Each structure stands twice: as structure tokens, then as C-alpha cells.
Amino acid sequence: MTWLLLPSSGVGGIQPKSYPCFKVQFWSNLPLPYQTFDGDNLMGEHANTLASQVSAEIEARIRAGGLAVGARLPSLRQGAQQFGVAKNTMVEAYDRLVARGVLSVRPGSGFYVRQQFPAPAIPERPHLQQAVDAATLLSEQLERRFRTRIGEGRPPSAWIEGVVATRHLRQALAGHGGKSGQHYDDPAGYLPLRETLAGMLAERAIKVDPTNIVMTFGGNHAFDLIIRQLVRPGDPVLVESPGYYPLFAKLKLIGARMIPVTRTLRGPEPAMLDAAAKASGARVFFTQSLAQNPTGGSLDLPTAHQILRVAEENGLTIVEDDIFGDLLPATAPRLAALDGSQRVLLVGSFAKTLSATLRVGYVAGPPQLLGALQAMKMLTVVNSCGHTERVVNATLADGAYRRHLGRLRRRIMDSAGILSAWARELGMAVHVDPAGGYYAWLRLPDGVSDSDLARRAAERDIFLAPGSIFYPDGSPGQSRHLRMNVAYAGDARVPRFLAEQCFG
Structure with a gap:
């Protein structure tokens, strides 16, 4: 049985009537302009809008009970005539409903209303809600609703626009041999960029081999990999207070137990770090040594030495956020430089200095830790984006970034x-x-x-x-x-x- 879809007032001023070969379903309040459009001229946004309107109206009537499960819809030609649109618009409308699971296709037969199943209940996850609450500020930074934005974490777009030039995009594509790059890249990341980064880190007295650098989708992805690898639900984790709130959200999400360590303008308080490590048994400490978020304070050399001594005595792995490393003096105290790549994982990113949209970051550190992180990266995202890593490398290579x-x-x-x-x-x-x-x-x-x-x-x-x-x-x-x-x-x-x- 075929369903003929007509608005209650008819199409084009013609009143609907019964046809012996159809069961007529009258549609009311159809928000469509019932006029015939030339299919050849229905291009771009206009055609897309009509397809959206048609599919939305059909779905609304199905969900209201106007069409039963298993009912067959009009053919593409019939539907196009009844809605006063071109056939290609009707194809798009039906395709949308198939993609949404509203309709099913039976080859050689047509389109049918599918059985609708309620969405599965979402299990209660208190850690998720805590993480969302902690990330409210990040949400505003992404949505950018306010006119005055002095609470923003990133620079104005005008400060970083134009650094990545068209020539860098062309060079990145040429790095794929002029092809689209339909292959998997090295899971550790684009090797020439890792070699460039190793050179930049050497300027800061951080000696690391390119094989001990893993590229990530920005700094937050690096933190995510590290947390997945080093932290289990219920584990105590040492964090700076005040400190980086998206990190807190990630730790809450996994169910870790955060142990605060007072952050001063000269760095974390060494005595408090020592006491907290001994009392809690924590084995991981997250810190931002330079230009810390939120205080802007930077680690001094005496404090840095004390922090490393505490870490060694308590068997701590230190995760050092060096997000502003490219902006700050190469001689500024960094735990990764003083440690000699023994127990410090250094996290870097270009989000704050080059482009937030490129999403390129990295982790550098001792090989016994980097191998596990690379494996975790392969298990979760396979690899990072070779295209964007090539763009960043091209920008670094020609001096534009400096x-x-x-x-x-x-x-x-x-x-x-x-x-x-x-x-x-x-x-x-x-x-x-x-x-x-x-x-x-x-x-x-x-x-x-x-x-x-x-x-x-x-x-x-x-x-x-x-x-x-x-x-x-x-x-x-x-x-x-x-x-x-x-x-x-x-x-x-x-x-x-x-x-x-x-x-x-």
C-alpha cells in the first residue's frame, strides 16, 4: 500500500481528493512553500534547506503517529510531486531520514518507516558531572559569548593570525608527495617535526632524542594519555593549588583523589609536597613550572632543586607543563632540564602561541615512560594528524615562528x-x-x-x-x-x- 503525502489544503491551490490506487494521508500545518522549483536550479544552500524542511516534516508526522511502523512512503518521483520540489531534493530528504534511523531502504521496493527504539538510559556517573562542573570555564572559552573577555585563557585571534601562511599549507601537502595522505603516519608523530622539537628543547638544556617525543592533539590530549597510563580510579595524585582546572576535570573524570600542594609565585611549596607525598602515597605530581596558570608565577632555581630532591626521595613521576616554553627564556629553570630526563615528562603545545585549531602538542621524556604512552596513543587514536604536524613543521622551519x-x-x-x-x-x-x-x-x-x-x-x-x-x-x-x-x-x-x- 502506498501513502500519498498531501497537505490538508492541497498543493498549488489544488484540493486533494481520493485516488483509487492510494490511501491518502492528509498533512496539516506543513511549513513548506508548495510551489514547484526547477531541479536544475536548486543548488547549494536553497536545495539543502528544502531537503531539511521536507525531512523534518516527514519525521514529525511519523513521531506523531501519522505513519505506522512498516508503512511504505511514496516513491521519489511521487514525493517530489507532492511536496513541489525537485527529485534530487527528495532524494536528499529521504537519505537524511535513513541516516537518522527513521526510515529503512528495501532495494527494489522503496522507503519504509522503521521501528523506533528509545535511547538507552545513560548510567549515572558522578565523576562525569564533577568533571563537567570543573570545566565550566573552558566551555565559555570555547563558545565565546561575552564581549569583554579578560577571563579568557588564550590570546586574541589577531595576535596569532597570519603566522601559518598558504605556503606552509602547500609545503605540508608536498610532504605527502602531493597526495591526500590516505595512509597512517608514524604513531609517534611526524619525524621531521620531532627532530625540530628535539633541537628546540636542546636550546633549553633539555636533552631528548626525537624517538623519545610523542606528538599529540594538543596539551590536553597529552595529559589525557598520561592520566590513562599512570592513574587508576581512587589513586592519590598530587596537583598544584591553585592550578590548571582542565587537569582537575580530567582527574575527577577518572575518579582520582587529588592531593593539593600549595603553589606560590616561586613554585610549589617543597615541604608541603614532601608531606603530601609521604602521607598519601601518591606517585604522580602535575606542575606548571613557568608562567603558571593561573598565578603567572615561575619556578626559581632553589625551589626547582628542592622539588627534584623530594621527587627522588618519594619515587614521584613529575608531569611538567611547559605550554609557554617557546615564549620564555631558554635559561629559565625547568625540571626536565635539571632532571636529565630521569623522572620528568614534559608536555608542550602550540595552542597558545601558534594556533589553537591545529591541535598539535607533544610529550617528551624518559624512554621507559614514552614507550607506554605511544602504545596508549595507538590504542586510543591510532596516530595524530600528519597534515597538521607538517604544517607546524613548515612554519617552524622557515623562521616564521621565531x-x-x-x-x-x-x-x-x-x-x-x-x-x-x-x-x-x-x-x-x-x-x-x-x-x-x-x-x-x-x-x-x-x-x-x-x-x-x-x-x-x-x-x-x-x-x-x-x-x-x-x-x-x-x-x-x-x-x-x-x-x-x-x-x-x-x-x-x-x-x-x-x-x-x-x-x-
Whole structure:
């Protein structure tokens, strides 16, 4: 039996009537322009819109019970006539419904309504909800809804646009022999890029062989691999407090037990690290030595030596985040350089300095740890993207990246000066390093809640990053600080808002 689909008012002004060979199904409130279009002229977005409308209306009627399971739909030609669209539009509409599982195809017979099954119940996962709560700030950074964005973690697009040029894309494609690259790359990543990175790390006194570098889809992917390899549910893990909140979300997701270690502007507190390691039995410590997120503080040499001594005494593996490594002096203290690649995994990325969309990062460290990480990478994503790694390597190879870093350092220095100036005028204490990364740690006056202030700012279309989110438990009111991105310090709305809200 064939179903004839007609709107209740007819098509093109013609009233529907019964036909002996069809069972007529009248459709009401069909939101379609019932006029015939020339199929040859239905191109691009217009055709796509019509196909979406047709498929949406058919699906709505099916889900409302207008068509029973197993009912046969009109042929493509009949459907096109009845909806007043071209046949190719009807093909697209039916294909969409097949892809969504609403219809099934019987070769030589036609399209039929499929049995609909309810979505499987999602098991309760309290760790997932905790991770989502901890990543709220990251969600806003991705959606970019606010006009003023001094709480942003990344630089403005204008600061990094144009570094990757068309010639770099052409060179990357040429690296595949001019082909599309329909093959699997080395699971460790593009070897010439790993060789380039080994040279760059050597400038920072970090001696690592290219075979002991594994490329990743950015720094967060590197953390994910490390956590999967080194951490099990319920394991104690040492983290900086305040520290990197997306890391906290990943650890909550796996069900790890975070042990906070106070972070000062000179680095993690060595005595607290030692006590926490001994009391908890933790074997992994995550830290960001330089231009730390959120405080902007950097490790000094005496503290670095003490941290390594504590790590050796307690058998700790250190995961060192060096996300701003390319911006900072090669002589700045790094645990990976002082350790000699014994117990430190170094995580790097180009997201903050070159391009967030390319998603290229890496892990470097001792071979006994890198081999397991490479295996974990193969099991989870097979390999990283050879195309993007070739683009990054081309950008590094011709000097464009080094010139860009020089411009970026000057911009950071100028913007840090602007932020320091208006903070001083407001009488607010702030830590900002003009030769560091993007972050400044602004102290709020007594009695001002960072979380409440961030909510009031959101009402004014201002995005602030409250300090509380950077603590492992994320408790509101735990901090009287804001993390500020110096790149957005020139927006006059920020100091005006702070003056009004903090000082009346």
C-alpha cells in the first residue's frame, strides 16, 4: 500500500481528493512553500534547506503517529510531486531520514518507516558531572559569548593570525608527495617535526632524542594519555593549588583523589609536597613550572632543586607543563632540564602561541615512560594528524615562528604594562610578569567574593575567571583572586567595572 503525502489544503491551490490506487494521508500545518522549483536550479544552500524542511516534516508526522511502523512512503518521483520540489531534493530528504534511523531502504521496493527504539538510559556517573562542573570555564572559552573577555585563557585571534601562511599549507601537502595522505603516519608523530622539537628543547638544556617525543592533539590530549597510563580510579595524585582546572576535570573524570600542594609565585611549596607525598602515597605530581596558570608565577632555581630532591626521595613521576616554553627564556629553570630526563615528562603545545585549531602538542621524556604512552596513543587514536604536524613543521622551519614569537613577546610586555597601570590606580595588588605568559593574578579587596563578582560581570557582558575554579575542589569563595589575561587589558570596561563593584 502506498501513502500519498498531501497537505490538508492541497498543493498549488489544488484540493486533494481520493485516488483509487492510494490511501491518502492528509498533512496539516506543513511549513513548506508548495510551489514547484526547477531541479536544475536548486543548488547549494536553497536545495539543502528544502531537503531539511521536507525531512523534518516527514519525521514529525511519523513521531506523531501519522505513519505506522512498516508503512511504505511514496516513491521519489511521487514525493517530489507532492511536496513541489525537485527529485534530487527528495532524494536528499529521504537519505537524511535513513541516516537518522527513521526510515529503512528495501532495494527494489522503496522507503519504509522503521521501528523506533528509545535511547538507552545513560548510567549515572558522578565523576562525569564533577568533571563537567570543573570545566565550566573552558566551555565559555570555547563558545565565546561575552564581549569583554579578560577571563579568557588564550590570546586574541589577531595576535596569532597570519603566522601559518598558504605556503606552509602547500609545503605540508608536498610532504605527502602531493597526495591526500590516505595512509597512517608514524604513531609517534611526524619525524621531521620531532627532530625540530628535539633541537628546540636542546636550546633549553633539555636533552631528548626525537624517538623519545610523542606528538599529540594538543596539551590536553597529552595529559589525557598520561592520566590513562599512570592513574587508576581512587589513586592519590598530587596537583598544584591553585592550578590548571582542565587537569582537575580530567582527574575527577577518572575518579582520582587529588592531593593539593600549595603553589606560590616561586613554585610549589617543597615541604608541603614532601608531606603530601609521604602521607598519601601518591606517585604522580602535575606542575606548571613557568608562567603558571593561573598565578603567572615561575619556578626559581632553589625551589626547582628542592622539588627534584623530594621527587627522588618519594619515587614521584613529575608531569611538567611547559605550554609557554617557546615564549620564555631558554635559561629559565625547568625540571626536565635539571632532571636529565630521569623522572620528568614534559608536555608542550602550540595552542597558545601558534594556533589553537591545529591541535598539535607533544610529550617528551624518559624512554621507559614514552614507550607506554605511544602504545596508549595507538590504542586510543591510532596516530595524530600528519597534515597538521607538517604544517607546524613548515612554519617552524622557515623562521616564521621565531619572528612571530618576537612580536608576541612585545605585545605581552606592552599589555602587562597596561594591566599593571590600571591595577595600581585602583589600589589592587596584582602579580604580572611582563616577560612571562598571558596570566596575571589580581587580588580582590577584603569582603569581595570572586564568584559573585564574576556573576555580576556576566550580566554586563564581561567574562571574568574567578580564582576559586583553579582550586582542586573548586569551592566558591575559596579564593579572593581573579585570573586576568593581559592580552585583553586594554578594554577600558574592565577597570571601570572593578572600580564600581569593588570600591563603590
